[in-house]
Amino acid sequence: MSTGPRKGALVFILVTMAIDSVGFGLIIPVLPSLLKELTGVSAGQAAPWAGYLAFTYAAMNFLFGPLLGNLSDRFGRRPVLLFSLATLGIDYILMGVAHSIWLLFIGRLLSGISGATLSTAKAYIADITPAEHRAKAFGMVGAAFGLGFVFGPAIGGLLGDIDARAPFFAAAALALVNVLYGFFILPESLNAEDRRPFEASRANPLGAFLQLSKLPTVKWLLLAVALFHFAHFVYPATWSFHADARYHWGSKEIGWSLGAVGIGFTIVQGGLIGPILNRLGSEKTAVFGLLCNVVAFVGFAFASEPWMIYAWIPVSALGAVGGPAVGALVSARVASNAQGELQGAMASLQALASMTSPILMTQIFSHFVDGAIGKPFYGAAFLLAAVLTVISMVPLRVGLRAR
Numbered sequence: 370m371s372t373g374p375r376k377g378a379l380v381f382i383l384v385t386m387a388i389d390s391v392g393f394g395l396i397i398p399v400l401p402s403l404l405k406e407l408t409g410v411s412a413g414q415a416a417p418w419a420g421y422l423a424f425t426y427a428a429m430n431f432l433f434g435p436l437l438g439n440l441s442d443r444f445g446r447r448p449v450l451l452f453s454l455a456t457l458g459i460d461y462i463l464m465g466v467a468h469s470i471w472l473l474f475i476g477r478l479l480s481g482i483s484g485a486t487l488s489t490a491k492a493y494i495a496d497i498t499p500a501e502h503r504a505k506a507f508g509m510v511g512a513a514f515g516l517g518f519v520f521g522p523a524i525g526g527l528l529g530d531i532d533a534r535a536p537f538f539a540a541a542a543l544a545l546v547n548v549l550y551g552f553f554i555l556p557e558s559l560n561a562e563d564r565r566p567f568e569a570s571r572a573n574p575l576g577a578f579l580q581l582s583k584l585p586t587v588k589w590l591l592l593a594v595a596l597f598h599f600a601h602f603v604y605p606a607t608w609s610f611h612a613d614a615r616y617h618w619g620s621k622e623i624g625w626s627l628g629a630v631g632i633g634f635t636i637v638q639g640g641l642i643g644p645i646l647n648r649l650g651s652e653k654t655a656v657f658g659l660l661c662n663v664v665a666f667v668g669f670a671f672a673s674e675p676w677m678i679y680a681w682i683p684v685s686a687l688g689a690v691g692g693p694a695v696g697a698l699v700s701a702r703v704a705s706n707a708q709g710e711l712q713g714a715m716a717s718l719q720a721l722a723s724m725t726s727p728i729l730m731t732q733i734f735s736h737f738v739d740g741a742i743g744k745p746f747y748g749a750a751f752l753l754a755a756v757l758t759v760i761s762m763v764p765l766r767v768g769l770r771a772r
Contacts, residue, residue: 429481658691670748
């Protein structure tokens with residue numbers, strides 16, 4: 370950048386990520402009661418509606434992530450970020466005032482369409498950060514997101530005791546206040562000379578993937594990213610069910626374990642990723658992170674006692690260095706005027722994984738818990754995640770060698 374971003378730019382990005390995760394975490398404790406209120410059914414019967422809402426958000430994210438990424442390459446990151454945040458605030462307000470289930474779906478649809486906050490934020494960071502420092506910067510984004518997710522559910526639970534809709538309005542206020550902060554603080558990161566014309570053929574998942582696949586290193590790295598995301602969704606898909614079935618944990622025990630996971634990820638991505646990168650470099654850090662994930666997945670799969678879960682959480686947390694490192698490796702291989710397209714495509718990959726992986730992981734979990742091998746095997750989904758992560762190292766290796 371010719372003038373460089375003002376001092377508050379990176380702070381804005383980190384606060385944005387924290388607000389995203391806090392806002393998401395705020396509504397988790399009260400969503401069941403709101404869905405029961407709107408549908409008039411029991412908690413068990415209302416649960417599928419939560420899945421449909423999550424699918425709606427992920428599907429819109431998958432379809433529209435490349436569009437907003439391409440728009441940010443044409444018009445700049447700032448307007449897309451502010452638009453996404455403002456729409457997120459409107460979404461929370463809609464959910465807070467909703468008196469029908471369909472209004473909730475409209476809110477999730479709008480939020481999914483504008484949900485390029487993460488991808489555009491990463492494109493912004495790619496604009497203002499030298500390639501050799503991007504993995505650390507991406508790690509800080511992950512740490513901010515993890516920190517928000519640690520505190521979000523706790524705050525949402527407290528507000529939910531006052532009123533089931535209070536967390537939605539709190540999340541809306543956070544998002545809209547950050548819009549005002551960004552309007553006055555956030556400078557544009559993409560120079561006019563680095564922008565490119567908007568092309569509809571590239572502003573969709575297929576077009577973006579086809580465009581990026583022309584770069585031999587990038588297509589293999591994107592395949593590695595896709596496999597890693599697919600494996601990693603074993604956590605939100607099966608963690609609670611696994612803990613309930615295997616250890617007979619209640620919501621409190623599950624909440625404590627998820628809090629430990631969030632704290633571990635925040636410590637690693639916020640404090641340890643820099644020293645690890647300095648010692649190993651981006652390529653070895655990516656491999657190290659994937660290996661840690663493999664070990665953790667296998668550990669969770671065979672953790673026969675509850676305390677073993679906590680023993681493997683630090684290993685899983687160390688695996689959090691892998692995502693930022695791989696993201697930095699891909700980003701370094703793409704031109705500055707296509708960073709938005711790249712991050713949009715990567716957001717679509719993550720959204721696609723969030724749509725499909727939970728279906729497979731929960732089916733595998735259910736199949737093996739019911740005694741598919743003669744007796745219950747509670748860790749089958751985690752073992753599958755380990756296998757997929759091992760497989761992801763093949764395209765990673767090929768992509769790093771390709772020139």
